[in-house]
Amino acid sequence: MKAGEIFIGGDWRQPVASETYQPINPANEEPLAAVGKGDERDIDLAIAAARKAFDEGPWPRMGAHERGRIVWRLGDLIQQNLDEMARLESLCTGKTLFDSGKVEIPFAADVFRYYAGWATKIHGETLQLRDNAFTFTLRQPVGVIGAIVPWNFPFLLSSWKLGPALAAGNTVVLKPASQTPFTALKFAELCQEAGLPPGVVNVVTGPGGKVGMAMVRDPRVDKIAFTGSTEVGKQIMREAAGTLKRLSLELGGKSPNIVFADADMEAAVRGAMTGIFYNKGEVCAAGSRLFVEEPIHDEFVSKLTDRVKTLKVGDPMDKSTRMGPVVSKAQMDTVMSYIEAGNREGAKLVAGGKRAGSGKGYFVEPTIFDGVSNTMTIAREEIFGPVLSVIPFRSVDDGLAQGNATTYGLAAAVWTRDVAKALKAARAIRAGTVWVNAYNLFDAALPFGGFKESGFGREMGSVGLDHYTEVKTVWVDLS
Numbered sequence: 001m002k003a004g005e006i007f008i009g010g011d012w013r014q015p016v017a018s019e020t021y022q023p024i025n026p027a028n029e030e031p032l033a034a035v036g037k038g039d040e041r042d043i044d045l046a047i048a049a050a051r052k053a054f055d056e057g058p059w060p061r062m063g064a065h066e067r068g069r070i071v072w073r074l075g076d077l078i079q080q081n082l083d084e085m086a087r088l089e090s091l092c093t094g095k096t097l098f099d100s101g102k103v104e105i106p107f108a109a110d111v112f113r114y115y116a117g118w119a120t121k122i123h124g125e126t127l128q129l130r131d132n133a134f135t136f137t138l139r140q141p142v143g144v145i146g147a148i149v150p151w152n153f154p155f156l157l158s159s160w161k162l163g164p165a166l167a168a169g170n171t172v173v174l175k176p177a178s179q180t181p182f183t184a185l186k187f188a189e190l191c192q193e194a195g196l197p198p199g200v201v202n203v204v205t206g207p208g209g210k211v212g213m214a215m216v217r218d219p220r221v222d223k224i225a226f227t228g229s230t231e232v233g234k235q236i237m238r239e240a241a242g243t244l245k246r247l248s249l250e251l252g253g254k255s256p257n258i259v260f261a262d263a264d265m266e267a268a269v270r271g272a273m274t275g276i277f278y279n280k281g282e283v284c285a286a287g288s289r290l291f292v293e294e295p296i297h298d299e300f301v302s303k304l305t306d307r308v309k310t311l312k313v314g315d316p317m318d319k320s321t322r323m324g325p326v327v328s329k330a331q332m333d334t335v336m337s338y339i340e341a342g343n344r345e346g347a348k349l350v351a352g353g354k355r356a357g358s359g360k361g362y363f364v365e366p367t368i369f370d371g372v373s374n375t376m377t378i379a380r381e382e383i384f385g386p387v388l389s390v391i392p393f394r395s396v397d398d399g400l401a402q403g404n405a406t407t408y409g410l411a412a413a414v415w416t417r418d419v420a421k422a423l424k425a426a427r428a429i430r431a432g433t434v435w436v437n438a439y440n441l442f443d444a445a446l447p448f449g450g451f452k453e454s455g456f457g458r459e460m461g462s463v464g465l466d467h468y469t470e471v472k473t474v475w476v477d478l479s
Ligand code: NAD
Pocket: 148, 149, 150, 151, 152, 153, 157, 175, 176, 177, 178, 207, 208, 209, 210, 211, 212, 213, 216, 227, 228, 229, 230, 232, 233, 235, 236, 249, 250, 251, 252, 253, 283, 284, 285, 382, 384, 410, 449, 450, 454, 455
């Protein structure tokens, strides 16, 4: 691959317009390597290549064992290229090398291996309904998948789509976020090395509004797998209606992290930190609303503010750094405007609140507001940055009711030593994932996705395959 190229039909080529752009390194504001600025014409070519690979190519009809072996090999290659993948991810996202190298790229490799195993286990059912007929179902690949991913976990979230899509025999056009294209391009190289037939995976970089929307509108694309903001998710849903496209939407969140008075306080403080400051709060499932039961509220907030002082903010490439810069100037400005809103609406700033660092880079201090009410802007809207709202509550029912008082429903956590309380909460909270005495734990085998305006469809786990297969009924008349 040369700088500025995109990957279509198994070949590297310049975008039709021969234009490039340079993503910015958020840690120093310097431009990074040139990347192809694809447009509708490139998407057209990529969809044609994916369509051909699906309609004519060996991939959907290849033996499941063989397909599974190739998907497994992708997992191995990701692991073998871990250092480079982690560096590429950290350079443009600002996430620490620790997060990309120790957590996210290895997790993505696991996702491919998990779904490699599924390739031979996708099956229909035989239904014994009557003597004069043989009836059964087939589960077949959906076809061409348009995968659109955001900038916060560029490669990991791609793997949640690519793993099941490929294992089930689909072909894919992947569109990474324009800020964070590098691991998607590296992955295309690994697809060549793994022996994936041409056109099975295509990668087009470029601006989302143009490139992404062209995929959503195109009738040759059978399904869009989108992760991103609720606002863009709604636009996609409207546009996808034109061709009645299959959709899975993993959208935003404003997740409640609820600490009851009987919780293990040290563990809950650590969980509150991970919940909001992992990946600088640019996490769809971030525990951005921390509910603390009144009897322990003051002590809890004091421990939390002490601990936040130990969080090392700085160069994401330094292995001791625990929080890097937010992804872009636009994102930093958004985060700072929410901090202003918190101050203006009367929340009590108890940690952070300013830009961090003395020189260049989009660093924001880890910020905590106490005395927040659920109606304030910072408690209602997704900030997608290192800003925590602490909200006191009075009783189990009050905590659960306030936790549920949001338009989102992606994730939640409860902290308690009482198993009955934990299970009551797990049932009552309207969110796709509920952690008990933990935060931000994921596994390739466990489904993840949203209730309400956090989207629909689940990624990962066996149910993750449902979006990448169509069920067909076959009736053989024997009379
Ligand atoms: P975004 O919606 O702006 O962009 C997401 C992707 O869509 C990018 O690739 C972008 O280029 C593309 N895009 C933008 N406009 C488009 C359009 N009109 N048509 C088609 N594609 C378009 O989101 P973002 O700012 O990159 O990411 C942050 C958001 O993603 C947050 O809201 C976060 O909660 C959400 N997110 C959700 C999950 C989840 O699993 N639920 C995971 C991570 C991030």
